[in-house]
Amino acid sequence: MSDINIQVPILARVEGEGALDLSIRDGSIHSLKLKIFEPPRLFEKFLVGRHADELPDLVARICGICPVAYQMSAVHAIESLADFKRPAWLHDLRRLFYCGEWIESHSLHIHLLAAPDFLGFSNVIDMAKEHPEAVNRGLTLQAIGNDIIRTLGARSVHPVGVKMGGFHQLPSQQSLNTLLSSIEKSIPAAEALLTWCISLDRPHYESTLPSVSLSSHGEYPINQGNIIHLRGLTSRLKTMKSTFKKTKWHIQPHSTLT
Amino acid sequence: MIIFKQEKPTLAIHKFTSCDGCQLALLNLGPDLLELAKLVDIKHFAEAGIVASEESVDIALIEGSISTRSEQQRIQRIRQTSKYVIALGACATSGGIQALRNISNAEAWLASLYPDTSVLDSLTTSTPIEESVRVDFTLRGCPVSCQQLIDFLLQLTQKIKPKPIDHSVCQDCKRNQTSCVMVTKQIPCMGPVTQAGCNALCPRINRGCFGCYGPTKQANTVALAKQFKNLGMSDKDIKNSFLHINSHSSAFSTAANSINEDDSSHE
Numbered sequence: 001m002s003d004i005n006i007q008v009p010i011l012a013r014v015e016g017e018g019a020l021d022l023s024i025r026d027g028s029i030h031s032l033k034l035k036i037f038e039p040p041r042l043f044e045k046f047l048v049g050r051h052a053d054e055l056p057d058l059v060a061r062i063c064g065i066c067p068v069a070y071q072m073s074a075v076h077a078i079e080s081l082a083d084f085k086r087p088a089w090l091h092d093l094r095r096l097f098y099c100g101e102w103i104e105s106h107s108l109h110i111h112l113l114a115a116p117d118f119l120g121f122s123n124v125i126d127m128a129k130e131h132p133e134a135v136n137r138g139l140t141l142q143a144i145g146n147d148i149i150r151t152l153g154a155r156s157v158h159p160v161g162v163k164m165g166g167f168h169q170l171p172s173q174q175s176l177n178t179l180l181s182s183i184e185k186s187i188p189a190a191e192a193l194l195t196w197c198i199s200l201d202r203p204h205y206e207s208t209l210p211s212v213s214l215s216s217h218g219e220y221p222i223n224q225g226n227i228i229h230l231r232g233l234t235s236r237l238k239t240m241k242s243t244f245k246k247t248k249w250h251i252q253p254h255s256t257l258t
Numbered sequence: 259m260i261i262f263k264q265e266k267p268t269l270a271i272h273k274f275t276s277c278d279g280c281q282l283a284l285l286n287l288g289p290d291l292l293e294l295a296k297l298v299d300i301k302h303f304a305e306a307g308i309v310a311s312e313e314s315v316d317i318a319l320i321e322g323s324i325s326t327r328s329e330q331q332r333i334q335r336i337r338q339t340s341k342y343v344i345a346l347g348a349c350a351t352s353g354g355i356q357a358l359r360n361i362s363n364a365e366a367w368l369a370s371l372y373p374d375t376s377v378l379d380s381l382t383t384s385t386p387i388e389e390s391v392r393v394d395f396t397l398r399g400c401p402v403s404c405q406q407l408i409d410f411l412l413q414l415t416q417k418i419k420p421k422p423i424d425h426s427v428c429q430d431c432k433r434n435q436t437s438c439v440m441v442t443k444q445i446p447c448m449g450p451v452t453q454a455g456c457n458a459l460c461p462r463i464n465r466g467c468f469g470c471y472g473p474t475k476q477a478n479t480v481a482l483a484k485q486f487k488n489l490g491m492s493d494k495d496i497k498n499s500f501l502h503i504n505s506h507s508s509a510f511s512t513a514a515n516s517i518n519e520d521d522s523s524h525e
Contacts, residue, residue, distance in 0.1 A: 012307040016278060039275045039326045040380045045367040046358040051495060054502075057468055061355045061503070064279020064401055108285060112306050123307040125295050139288045146286055154459045156286060157279045157401040158470070161463055169463040255373075 012123070013113050015065055015105075052078045056162045064157050065108070068101035068149065071162045072223055078164055090166055091223070093152060097162075098222050100148025103141060104156065110197065111138030118200045134196060137189050144186045151179050210249060260417040263341060267316040267415055270302035272336055274322025274329050275356060275384060279401035280347035281305045281321055286404055294408075297415055314339040317414065320393075323349040325356060325384040337391040342414070345387045346407075348400035352472050353506035355400075356384040360506055386506065395420055399455050400470035400503045406455050423455050426474040427467050430458035439466055446486050448499060451477035451509070472504035479513035493519040 004024040011018035014036060021033040043062060050058060055074040060067035072094060079086065086094075112124045115134065121127040128135040146156035151171050153159020161167045171179075212233070216225030227235045227243070235243035262268075271281055284291060285306060300306070301313045318340035324330055337343055345351045353360065359367060364382035368375050387393055397410055406423075413420040427449035431438060439445040439461045447466035449458065453474040460467045473479075479500065486496045500514040 010304050010309050010311055012304045012309045015305070017273065017304075039329070040368060040371070040378060041275065041325075041356040041384075042359050042364070042367050042371070044371055046355070046362070050498060054468075054498070057470075058355065058502075061277050061279075061400065064277040064282055067277075067279070112285065116307055125292065125300065125306075125308070128292055135292075136289060139291070142286070143288045154463050155403070155456070157282045160460050160465065163465070168460075168465040 013117060015109065015113070016063075053164060056164075057158075057160070060158045065105055066101055067158050068098050068153075068162075071159070072098055075162055075164055076223065082164075084165060093167065093170075094162075095219075095223055096148060097152045097159075100145045100152070102145070102222070104145025104149065107138050107142035107145060107193075110193070111135055111142075115200075118202075137193060141186060141189055141193060144183060147179060147182060151175055210247075260414060260419060261341075262316040262417075263314070264299065264316060266297075266299050268301050268313070269298040269317045269319070270311070270313065270315040270336075270340065271300075271305070271319045271321065272302070272311070272332075273304065274320065274333070274350070274387075275325040276322030276347070276349045276354065278305060278321070280349075280399070283346075283402050283404045283407040287408070290408070294411070298411065312339065316341045317344065317411075318342065319344050319346045320350045320387050321346045323353045323356060323384045323386060324390050325381050326379040327381065328379055330381075330390060333387060333390050342394040343387070343391060344410075345393045345396045347402050348398065348470060348472060348503050349384075350387045351396045351398050352504040353384045353386050355503050355505075357506035358501065359384060361501070361511070384506070396422075397455075398423070398453055398471045403456060423453060424475050425454050426450060426477075427452045427454050427456070427458050427461075427471070430454045430456075431461050434458055434462065436461050439464065440485070440489075444489055446489050446491055446499065448482070451479050451482050451513075468502055469499070469510070470503045472507045473509035477509045477513075479509060480516070483513060483517060493517055 003026075004022070006020070006022040008020040011020055017037050019035040019037070021031065021035070023030040023032075041062075043059065047055070047058060055078065056071045059070040059074045062070045111134070115138075116123055116127045119127060119131065121130075124135060149156040149159050152167060153161035161169065210229060210231070212227055212229045214221035214225040215228040227233075227237065227240055233243065233247065271284070273281065281303075284294070284303070287294060298317065300308055301315050302308060302310045304311075312335070318336055320333070320336070320343060324333060348354045349356070360383050368378065368380060372378060388396075395410070395414075397406060399406065410420045431449060434457070436458060438447075440447040440449075443464070445464075445466045447461060448469035449461060449467040451473055452467050452469045453471040455471045458467070483496050486499065487493075491499075497514045497517045497519065500510040504510050505514070
């Protein structure tokens with residue numbers, strides 16, 4: 001059997017940057033390297049000494065596709081230091097804000113990055129020629145996610161609405177009503193997307209890698225909860241670092257997790 | 259005069275050190291993205307799944323700053339194969355937020371974060387594209403907005419020299435009839451010294467501008483620093499307002515350098 005060497009310098013199916021090096025000798029994998037890279041930007045250092053109020057604007061820049069994730073982590077971290085108890089309305093609005101990001105980001109990932117591979121197209125623009133309804137549905141749902149972020153954060157990329165203890169300004173009742181009605185109208189599209197995704201032919205794959213997740217009683221956890229792992233590990237957020245150290249999982253030299 | 263090699267101009271979007279946010283100005287266009295594909299022939303746009311990074315193009319949009327040795331080489335290759343090079347967003351036009359390392363001990367920062375810095379390709383500086391290659395047009399912002407990018411591409415593809423934005427955020431507040439947050443609410447605002455392009459978002463939601471579009475022409479940073487001081491800000495916080503997303507821009511770095519944290523005698 002001949003040797004196979006595949007080098008993909010830019011993986012177009014990941015958000016951010018990625019590359020793949022694969023070498024097969026005598027029918028088995030000799031080496032396989034998946035590289036997900038971003039040059040160091042040193043947030044860990046330049047955040048030190050900044051005013052807490054600056055954090056939502058600064059940390060958003062970690063990622064333009066998921067800035068809300070970092071804004072939420074930053075405000076919740078600082079608020080917990082101040083023993084601030086989030087009132088129910090704030091919990092709900094921040095959850096809505098974060099869901100907006102999930103809807104936007106997942107719609108983008110499914111339609112622009114993943115679906116062309118499942119359906120055998122090189123990219124979404126080619127896919128749109130044969131599956132215009134699927135692509136348009138994806139773009140419509142992505143727009144709904146962006147609308148939610150914009151309603152609470154003034155713009156969808158690096159939104160500017162979040163501050164410690166709340167929002168700089170709450171949306172008007174009228175803008176929330178408009179948002180609600182467009183969300184309600186898009187529910188059939190979301191259900192159709194789900195049916196469509198389930199119908200795609202997926203390879204069977206079970207991972208043995210240690211995966212961790214948040215877990216929260218009563219709601220799908222995105223803004224709060226404990227850290228759990230399938231092998232029974234549970235950790236509160238505050239003790240995360242020491243819990244992970246105890247696992248003795250291998251940490252790569254280029255990781256900053258130490 | 260704008261001249262393209264192809265009748266339907268070809269376009270590439272290249273990412274350097276950045277957050278990916280400026281590329282979203284295209285990806286967030288929704289159905290208009292498919293319209294844009296009729297106007298330009300998109301050759302390389304990895305974030306949208308289209309890859310041909312070495313192809314020669316008419317328009318190369320560059321997102322991100324130069325912060326690694328391989329990026330220094332890659333931007334040279336792109337300059338050679340692209341008719342028009344456009345710096346897109348704060349990272350490409352000013353080095354971005356990661357340029358805060360330029361005024362610190364970046365080597366020590368890297369060594370304190372990574373167990374083995376020899377595996378890294380990282381420079382001790384983050385610099386705008388124009389410090390490495392000639393840039394034909396710049397679009398500021400963190401991030402650039404959809405409208406801003408589409409206005410630009412529509413002008414360029416019609417072979418009209420794109421009109422630069424050179425007024426301040428302050429002027430957009432007046433147009434939007436937004437009351438001045440600094441005058442009416444004593445909220446520190448970078449609007450007077452910041453270039454427009456965002457449609458003055460922050461003052462509209464009751465907060466001050468934090469300068470994400472970088473310095474405007476003839477920015478009077480001295481007067482603004484004095485006003486911040488009058489509003490009760492500490493020297494350190496005033497300095498940090500200039501050392502933010504566009505800290506490497508000369509108007510802002512000069513403003514920060516002129517503030518002596520220990521000296522309050524010239525009040």
